[in-house]
Every structure is written in C-alpha cells, then in structure tokens.
Amino acid sequence: MTDTIEADLLAESEYVGRLYARLDELRAEKLEQLERTRAQGAVGTFQNMSERDSFATLYEDRIAQLDAVEDRLVFGRLDMAANGRQQQPGDADSAATPRYIGRIGLSDEDLNRLMIDWRASEAAPFYQATALNPRGVRRRRHLMLKGRSVAGIEDDVLDETWLDEGHTHHGEGALMAALREKRTGRMGDIVGTIQAEQDAIIRAQLPGAVVVQGGPGTGKTAVALHRAAFLLYEYRDRLKNAGVLIVGPSNSFMRYIERVLPSLGETGVVMSSVGDLYHGIHAVPEANRTVARLKGQLSMAKVIANAVRNRQRLIPEDRTLVVEGTRLVLTPKMVKNARERARHTRKPYNEARETFVKVLVGELAEQLRRKLEESAGQSSTTDRSYLPQEVRESHDVRVALNLCWMPMTPQQLVAELFATPHLLAAAAPHLAEHERDALYRRAGSPFTEADVPLLDEAAGLLGDFADPLEGSRTAQYEADVENAKAALRNMHTMLENAGIDGVVTAEQVAGVNQETAVRLTAAERAVADRTWAYGHIVVDEAQELSPMQWRLLIRRCPMKSFTIVGDIAQTSAASGASSWSQALEPFFGDRFELEELTVNYRTPAQIADAAVRVAQAAGLRITTPQAVREGDWPPVLTRTTADGVQEAVLAALREELEYSAGGLQAIIVPQQDLARIRAAVEQVYGDRVGSGSGGLSQDIVVITARESKGLEFDGVLILEPAELVDEVDGGVGDLYVAMTRTTQRLHVVHARELPEGMEA
Numbered sequence: 001m002t003d004t005i006e007a008d009l010l011a012e013s014e015y016v017g018r019l020y021a022r023l024d025e026l027r028a029e030k031l032e033q034l035e036r037t038r039a040q041g042a043v044g045t046f047q048n049m050s051e052r053d054s055f056a057t058l059y060e061d062r063i064a065q066l067d068a069v070e071d072r073l074v075f076g077r078l079d080m081a082a083n084g085r086q087q088q089p090g091d092a093d094s095a096a097t098p099r100y101i102g103r104i105g106l107s108d109e110d111l112n113r114l115m116i117d118w119r120a121s122e123a124a125p126f127y128q129a130t131a132l133n134p135r136g137v138r139r140r141r142h143l144m145l146k147g148r149s150v151a152g153i154e155d156d157v158l159d160e161t162w163l164d165e166g167h168t169h170h171g172e173g174a175l176m177a178a179l180r181e182k183r184t185g186r187m188g189d190i191v192g193t194i195q196a197e198q199d200a201i202i203r204a205q206l207p208g209a210v211v212v213q214g215g216p217g218t219g220k221t222a223v224a225l226h227r228a229a230f231l232l233y234e235y236r237d238r239l240k241n242a243g244v245l246i247v248g249p250s251n252s253f254m255r256y257i258e259r260v261l262p263s264l265g266e267t268g269v270v271m272s273s274v275g276d277l278y279h280g281i282h283a284v285p286e287a288n289r290t291v292a293r294l295k296g297q298l299s300m301a302k303v304i305a306n307a308v309r310n311r312q313r314l315i316p317e318d319r320t321l322v323v324e325g326t327r328l329v330l331t332p333k334m335v336k337n338a339r340e341r342a343r344h345t346r347k348p349y350n351e352a353r354e355t356f357v358k359v360l361v362g363e364l365a366e367q368l369r370r371k372l373e374e375s376a377g378q379s380s381t382t383d384r385s386y387l388p389q390e391v392r393e394s395h396d397v398r399v400a401l402n403l404c405w406m407p408m409t410p411q412q413l414v415a416e417l418f419a420t421p422h423l424l425a426a427a428a429p430h431l432a433e434h435e436r437d438a439l440y441r442r443a444g445s446p447f448t449e450a451d452v453p454l455l456d457e458a459a460g461l462l463g464d465f466a467d468p469l470e471g472s473r474t475a476q477y478e479a480d481v482e483n484a485k486a487a488l489r490n491m492h493t494m495l496e497n498a499g500i501d502g503v504v505t506a507e508q509v510a511g512v513n514q515e516t517a518v519r520l521t522a523a524e525r526a527v528a529d530r531t532w533a534y535g536h537i538v539v540d541e542a543q544e545l546s547p548m549q550w551r552l553l554i555r556r557c558p559m560k561s562f563t564i565v566g567d568i569a570q571t572s573a574a575s576g577a578s579s580w581s582q583a584l585e586p587f588f589g590d591r592f593e594l595e596e597l598t599v600n601y602r603t604p605a606q607i608a609d610a611a612v613r614v615a616q617a618a619g620l621r622i623t624t625p626q627a628v629r630e631g632d633w634p635p636v637l638t639r640t641t642a643d644g645v646q647e648a649v650l651a652a653l654r655e656e657l658e659y660s661a662g663g664l665q666a667i668i669v670p671q672q673d674l675a676r677i678r679a680a681v682e683q684v685y686g687d688r689v690g691s692g693s694g695g696l697s698q699d700i701v702v703i704t705a706r707e708s709k710g711l712e713f714d715g716v717l718i719l720e721p722a723e724l725v726d727e728v729d730g731g732v733g734d735l736y737v738a739m740t741r742t743t744q745r746l747h748v749v750h751a752r753e754l755p756e757g758m759e760a
C-alpha cells in the first residue's frame with residue numbers, strides 16, 4: 001500500500017510539475033511582451049502612447065494573475081465514468097483522461113487542456129458529487145501541495161468498483177487539514193475544499209438577489225468572495241463593462257479579505273468599506289448610536305431634499321445693485337420668477353442654477369441697457385452685446401445671486417446642515433428637538449459612515465458643480481472625458497486586432513481581454529464615478545446596513561443583482577435590521593432568495609456551544625450551525641479582582657501564546673479599556689502588537705468586539721464579557737461575535753460575574 005502511495009505521489013508530482021512548467025512558460029512570454037512594449041519608449045502621438053500603455057497594462061495584469069495563482073495552483077483531480085462526462089464540443093477530454101482542477105484554466109501549446117478552471121461547469125462535480133449523486137465521478141482526489149510538489153493525496157471514491165483497485169488514499173481529510181492551518185491575519189481562499197452547500201450558492205445565477213444567512217464561521221465571507229470570482233468568470237460578457245463591487249463593514253475587514261480574489265486570479269473588482277463608498281471621503285465610524293439610527297432612516301432622503309430646496313432663497317424686498325456705476329434693481333418677483341423657471345428644468349440644483357443665473361443676468365442686462373440708452377438718448381447705436389458679461393462679472397450681482405442660490409458641493413451641504421441648527425430645523429421639521437440636538441455637530445467635524453449615504457443623496461440632487469458666474473470648467477472636463485473614452489475604444493480595437501498572443505485558448509483570450517476591460521472601465525472608472533451602475537454587488541455583514549445605506553447601494557446597481565451575506569443575529573449597528581424581510585422589503589419586496597449555511601467551520605463545538613448558550617440566555621434569537629470540529633479545549637475562565645485585571649490579562653496572554661505557538665492571538669476588550677490594555681501588552685511584546693486584523697509581523701492584536709466582526713484568530717482572549725454586554729454601544733450580540741472569532745482556544749478573564757451561559 002505504501003508503495004502505491006509513493007508511486008501515486010510521484011505520478012501526481014510529475015503532472016503538477018508539467019502544470020507549473022506551463023505556468024512559467026506563459027509568464028516568461030508575457031514578461032517578454034511587456035519588455036518589448038516598454039522598449040518602444042515614450043514617443044509618438046498621444047494615441048500611440050495610450051495604446052502602448054494599454055498593452056503594457058494588459059501584460060502586467062496577466063503577469064500579476066499568473067503570479068497570484070502560483071500557490072496551490074492545482075488542488076483537485078476528477079476521474080470520471082465513461083458515461084458521466086459533460087463533454088463540450090471540441091473538448092479533448094476523454095473518460096480515461098483525468099480532469100485536473102485548479103485556479104485557472106491551462107492548455108499546452110497545441111491547445112490540449114491541462115487543467116480546468118474551478119469555475120468551469122466541468123469542474124462543478126468536484127464540489128457537488130456525493131455518494132448518493134456521483135454525477136459521473138468515480139473518484140475525487142484532493143491534491144495537497146507543498147511548494148510545487150504534491151505532499152498529500154486524499155481520495156473520495158464514489159464508484160465502489162474502484163474501491164478494490166487499491167488506488168485510494170485517506171488521511172484526516174482535505175477539509176480538516178485546511179481548517180487546522182494557522183491563521184495569518186489575511187483570509188485565504190477555500191477553493192480546494194468548497195463544500196456542496198456552499199458551492200450551490202457560489203454558482204447561483206447572476207440576476208436577482210441572493211441572501212446568504214448563516215451563523216458565525218459558516219463561510220459566508222468565503223462564499224461571497226468565491227461567488228464574485230465565479231460570476232466574473234461565468235458572466236464575463238455581462239460584467240466586463242459594469243464590474244462587481246464588494247462592500248464590507250470596515251477598512252480592517254477589507255484588508256483581511258483583500259487577497260482572496262487575486263489568489264483566484266481576479267483583480268478587476270472594486271472593493272470598498274461602507275465608509276469609503278463616497279469617492280474622496282474616508283468616513284470614520286459613527287460612535288453615537290442615536291445619530292446612526294436617525295441618519296439611517298429613509299426619511300433622511302426627504303431631509304436632504306428639503307435642505308437642497310431651502311438653499312434656493314427668495315429676497316424679502318427690492319435690492320439695489322450697482323453695475324459699472326449704474327444702479328439696477330433686483331426685485332423679489334424677478335427672483336421668484338427665475339427660481340420657478342430654473343426649478344422647471346427639473347435639473348439638479350447646481351445645473352438648474354445655471355438657468356436661474358442666466359434668466360436674472362438677462363433681465364438685469366436689459367435693465368442696464370435701458371438705463372444706458374436713456375442717459376445716452378434714443379439715437380444711440382452703440383454695441384451693447386457686452387452687457388450680460390458686464391452684469392455677470394459685477395461684484396454686486398454675484399453676491400446677490402449667490403445669496404439666493406449658492407453653488408454647493410455635497411460636502412458643504414451636509415456639513416452645514418448639521419452645524420447650523422436653523423437649517424436642520426427647516427429641513428427636518430418631523431424630528432423632535434432633542435433628536436435635532438443629537439444630530440448637531442461642530443463645523444469641521446469629520447464625516448462619519450452615517451453621512452456617506454447622505455452625501456451620495458445630496459450629490460444626486462445637487463449635480464455637477466460648474467459655476468457660470470465663475471466661468472465654466474465643464475468644457476475642459478468634457479474634453480477630458482471624451483479623450484479617455486476614445487483611448488478606451490481604441491484599446492479594445494487594438495486588442496481585437498492583435499488577437500492576443502501566447503494565451504492558450506480562445507476562451508482565455510477573451511477572458512484576458514475582458515478582464516482588462518473590467519479593470520479599466522469598472523474598477524478604475526467606477527470608483528471615481530458616483531453614478532456608475534455595477535453589474536453585481538456583494539455585501540458582507542449586510543445585517544448592519546441602515547435603510548439609507550441600502551438606498552445608496554441600490555442606486556449603484558439598479559438591476560438589483562446582489563449577493564447579500566450576513567447573520568441577522570450578529571446585528572449590532574443601531575440602524576441594522578432584525579430580519580432580512582424587514583431590511584430588504586423596501587428595496588426588493590419579497591423578490592430575494594434566502595439561502596442558509598448550516599455548518600460552522602471556524603469555531604470548535606466546545607466553544608461555539610458556550611457562545612450559543614450565552615446568546616440564548618440573553619434572549620438573542622440565533623441559528624445554531626453545526627460545528628465540524630469538537631475542539632481540544634473548552635473555554636478557559638480566569639477570575640481576577642478589579643485591581644488585578646491587567647496582571648491577569650498578561651498572565652493569560654503568556655499562557656495562550658504558548659498554546660498558539662506562532663498563531664494569531666486576539667485580545668478583545670471593552671472600549672474603555674482598549675488604550676490601557678494595549679499599552680500594557682505593547683510594553684511586554686512591542687512591535688508584535690497590532691490592531692484590526694494585524695500586520696504581517698504582528699501576531700497579537702488588541703481590539704474591541706465591534707472591530708473583531710468578520711475576523712478570525714487562532715486564539716481569543718476576552719476581557720470582562722459582562723462589560724462587553726453592558727457597553728453603551730454593546731449588547732450580547734457583540735459578546736457572541738467575540739466568542740466565535742477563535743479557531744482553537746478561548747480564554748476569558750473577568751473580575752465581574754460572568755454572563756449567564758458562559759459556564760457549562
């Protein structure tokens with residue numbers, strides 16, 4: 001039997017070697033093409049240079065993709081029954097030829113297929129075949145790579161006649177081996193071990209909204225990211241120009257997941273935390289729950305609309321304006337009439353203002369003409385065509401018109417609204433005085449996550465900022481846009497004509513082409529363009545979103561093609577939802593598919609059970625996923641005194657670091673203790689201590705429960721769970737989240753009583 005394993009390992013290693021050799025070849029080809037392109041130098045017309053740059057970007061992208069798939073390039077092999085094949089026309093595969101499944105598709109120079117992209121339909125049985133429904137699979141083989149050689153083989157035989165043949169190998173299981181690996185502070189892909197219930201969601205069709213509900217550690221984030229990769233592969237045509245947006249709760253979460261898609265060969269995706277969804281603003285979290293709740297309500301859309309409308313003011317009485325020494329009169333009626341005509345255009349505020357200005361400048365210029373003619377006498381034939389310009393540029397006119405209808409940016413509008421009580425009172429009469437007081441903040445305060453949808457709302461109503469009184473920037477702007485579009489069109493034609501060399505299949509040629517299109521059109525342009533309509537949006541930790549945040553996201557994807565993942569029991573945001581129907585009904589009605597993930601891959605049963613007991617004792621309604629591992633340790637509970645907390649944390653940490661032996665250790669603390677505990681830990685461990693999901697060399701992180709959302713660690717140390725529950729901002733949901741962040745051990749240090757359920 002050992003001989004067989006050795007022989008099989010050798011045979012598989014040989015094949016894997018061929019795959020890597022092909023990868024190297026492709027990489028070398030692309031590098032050479034890139035160098036040749038660069039060597040053309042920065043000469044020629046603008047068009048030539050932009051074409052050269054486009055090609056260079058294309059090659060760079062392909063090289064980056066080939067580099068990114070280096071690690072565990074191939075992970076599976078399918079041996080199919082003769083009648084179970086799903087052959088495509090022209091497919092060189094035969095039943096006897098095994099299908100190797102990997103991160104990308106690879107073929108040799110003669111277009112013989114060497115490896116199938118995991119997202120292709122022929123690869124689906126690798127994830128979906130079961131003993132009950134083998135889908136033509138006789139044997140599924142997991143290949144565990146170490147570097148470029150095969151270190152282990154795991155077989156799943158689905159055809160019992162194969163059991164006798166001796167060519168089957170079993171260990172602890174590919175899934176268990178993957179789960180046992182140490183955490184790095186960056187999420188890894190699960191492409192080699194996607195489970196059937198996850199695969200069904202990953203491969204769901206593009207249109208419509210899919211909601212993935214699941215308890216902690218059920219792989220929701222992993223599924224969402226793999227689904228994005230799948231959609232970009234399967235619906236490349238439809239997504240190439242529109243792109244995919246991935247939204248997560250915080251920047252540290254985005255950092256945590258940022259490597260997953262590149263490792264799956266996808267770079268053309270836009271990723272954004274909810275705080276960064278408005279271009280140019282890095283919003284901070286909203287610390288005040290009342291403010292978060294108020295700003296999250298849909299009625300805020302009306303408040304912003306009122307605020308915009310209220311910025312179009314009338315004047316109470318006649319105003320005298322001096323233009324070139326001549327006195328003109330601006331009457332309330334003239335302003336009202338101009339305002340009506342401007343509003344009638346139904347254009348956004350800043351654009352409608354152009355009409356407002358034009359009407360009044362015209363009328364004032366006419367007044368000026370009459371006055372000048374009166375004083376010059378009827379016989380005057382002087383050319384007066386310069387008058388509107390004179391009026392437009394006069395100081396008095398500019399001041400008067402700006403007071404009535406000031407050009408505004410969304411930032412100005414929102415900042416002034418909350419810093420000026422009478423503006424807010426006028427725009428939000430439905431709010432009680434104490435609510436408006438809560439919303440007040442000093443001018444110059446930073447924008448928070450709760451402001452982001454308001455800024456976006458304001459931007460839609462205000463429109464582009466181009467001040468006719470200041471001379472228009474529009475012409476230049478439009479010329480720039482036109483240039484950019486021409487360069488893009490040009491590039492597409494060039495790529496088509498070039499037929500893209502060296503890449504193996506026609507399918508892949510198209511893929512590379514389109515991927516670049518995604519990168520250039522969607523990823524780069526979409527980020528800066530507020531009105532960009534994405535082809536699909538993936539939202540993680542979606543239970544936290546407020547109605548206003550949903551409204552913003554729907555505007556970004558009017559087709560309403562969404563993957564929405566979250567756990568409604570983990571809601572902690574003040575404006576988050578208590579059921580998916582409640583959250584989604586205003587936007588999707590009942591038109592969404594609800595899928596549930598039921599297996600917890602992260603937290604061992606002994607700890608997950610304790611978390612469930614704590615949550616349930618506090619009355620939280622939760623779904624309880626089945627943990628795949630029992631775990632080696634129950635939660636470790638250390639009681640200390642109020643004075644001894646710091647000492648006890650350091651002692652517990654020492655103990656935990658021994659267990660985690662190079663793994664990633666989190667210390668989750670109440671907000672009020674964060675600075676103190678971090679300082680104490682830093683004093684002992686120095687640079688090893690980080691925040692968020694940690695840096696590359698940081699294996700200890702000190703964070704709050706809220707910050708730990710979505711992350712995971714080999715060991716978790718929680719300080720004072722009762723405090724996490726009682727925090728102004730907290731709740732048992734936060735403690736539940738904190739307890740379920742660990743993959744191995746949980747240690748609790750407490751001076752106060754433990755919350756009910758913590759002890760078995």
Ligand SMILES: Nc1ncnc2c1ncn2[C@@H]1O[C@H](COP(=O)(O)OP(=O)(O)OP(=O)(O)O)[C@@H](O)[C@H]1O
Nearest residue numbers: 190193194195216217218219220221222601602710
């Ligand atoms: N099929 C799988 N194979 C290997 N590992 C998996 C699989 N599914 C999930 N995991 C692992 O389980 C852990 C939890 O996954 P993930 O973070 O996606 O869960 P989640 O449901 O988003 O969790 P939470 O809601 O608690 O943040 C991750 O380490 C992930 O890689």
